[in-house]
Amino acid sequence: MPKVPVAKSLTRREREIMDIIYRRGRATAQEVLEELPKPPSYSAVRALLRLLEERGHVTHAQEGQRYVYSAAVPRRDARKSALAHVVKTFFGGSVHQTMSALVESSRTKLSRDELDRLSEIIDRAKKEGR
Known part of the structure; x- marks a missing residue:
């Protein structure tokens, strides 16, 4: 890559x-x-x-x-790089703090579907040991 x-x-x-x-x-x-x-x-x-x-x-x-x-690079890769920079710079590398800030400061209320998708991502990460 x-x-x-x-x-x-x-x-x-x-x-x-x-x-x-x-x-x-x-x-x-x-x-x-x-x-x-x-x-x-x-x-x-x-x-x-x-x-x-x-x-x-x-x-x-x-x-x-x-x-x-x-x-020069796919948008997906650029997004990952930018997000990693934000997590490291503003949240001391803590994914937990980053997710908390995103969920708690959301300008609009998260829909049930969005919350379910987030739960699925977390469940998958638990199964994969991440």
Whole structure:
């Protein structure tokens, strides 16, 4: 599995760009620009994409005169890396404290179905000895 870049280094604008690329699968600088809220200049988007590539978040392929960017790692792997960073940084590595904070601070009440799914995940982890 490729090394997952650490998401903590992303600015708000870089996260917005990554969200666009993950949602679309691949995108040119112009396509990214068109989807950004309060977009910066085209050259600023190109510079941000170049920085994201230097840091290992995206790769590009040249198609004619255009660069087409795609995520360097699957979104699933990036999520795991980002979550591990949050758990380590804000909860001292405690999954219990993280889950408690998520459940207790949920803006909306968790549905019965969501609670059942969480219980199933916990039961499966117990059976697997995790």
